[in-house]
Amino acid sequence: MSPRRFLGLAVIIGSALLGVPVLVALIGPLLAGPVRSAAGPLRPPGPEFPLGTDVLGRDVLALALSGGASIVALTGLSLVLAYLLGVPLALLVAGRRSRWADGFLLRVLDFVLALPGLLVLLVLAAAGWRSVSTLIVAIAVLQLPAVVRIVRSAALAPGCRAAVEAMTMQGEPWWRIHLGYLGRAVLGPVLVDAGTRLSLVLYLLASANFLGLGLAPSASDWAVLVERNKEALFLQPFAVLVPALLLVSLCMGTNLLVDQALLRRNEVATR
Structure with a gap:
């Protein structure tokens, strides 16, 4: 073939x-x-x-x-919010030459990355923060460190840096270089990461819904159904x-x- x-x-x-x-x-x-x-x-x-x-x-x-409507909507909104926050933040960090700002942001994101996702969802559920909007924001924030690191690494690749230096010498405006050119350059890694991150977001949504955060355990959501009926798999x-x-x-x-x-x-x- x-x-x-x-x-x-x-x-x-x-x-x-x-x-x-x-x-x-x-x-x-x-x-x-x-x-x-x-x-x-x-x-x-x-x-x-x-x-x-x-x-x-x-x-x-x-x-x-x-x-299906609820799980598709929640997954899509969580992913979109994570990348709407993470991609511009990573491009701004990659475009700045301040190592202090870069290091400070990465240390804050490392702290978020170290938090177990299920533990965060358990704390939110125990504190009474059970709304759908809370669930979307929480999952987006949990994905933010990985998104920022992936986009930042792609934006700092040698090929991108050489092109950025050349465009800077030609007098291109800052926003066109760091948001326009670098934004197009990191599109491939972002799409690949979004495809693989989809399964992780689905897992977190299933766990959160089973804990009563977001949708009720009796909802007809696909992820909730898997969690709700998994003990009866062979029956x-x-x-x-x-x-x-x-x-x-x-x-x-x-x-x-x-x-x-x-x-x-x-x-x-x-x-």
Whole structure:
């Protein structure tokens, strides 16, 4: 198989993997039936419930159709907020020549990076900070140190520094160099990091929702369903596998499309 055909096949597979959970998240709530307890818990698939019921006696099919919007929205908002804060901050630090400011910021971020994510979520839940907005901000802040370090490292690469020095000697304005040029230069590492960070954010959201931070433990969210039904995996596997496969498909599709987009970008740049 030629590289071009392989690239096209990878894009098709990635689009399918990403498209299925996204379509379910967007259209599923319109097709889902009621998600209240309607039968005995952990019933196997049958004519009335094609995928059986979960530990609370709710229809697994209705839960899967209605549980994607919340997890997709929360994940997207958390990632967007982390990069909206982290990327400009890293570019500003990389553009300044003050080692003191650079070192101070990195030490503060190292402190945040050393905090266990689950411990932070437990403290927030115990303190009564259980709103969805608190959850989004907390997860974004927990991702901020890693985002800043990755973007800063990419912006300080030798190739970027040489180009920055050349543009400075040509009299280019500061904002165009450090926000415009460096922003485009770090786009590839940012996209790769966002694709891999997606699974970590999903894990934190699942843990937070199970702790009662953000969404209630009885919500139909995919991540909550996995946590809620994991003890009954061998009794009613569909209650765990269906939402878990949708989450896996979301992560794999995103990573695959990001990788292929970067490959195409590199091919265009080398021509």
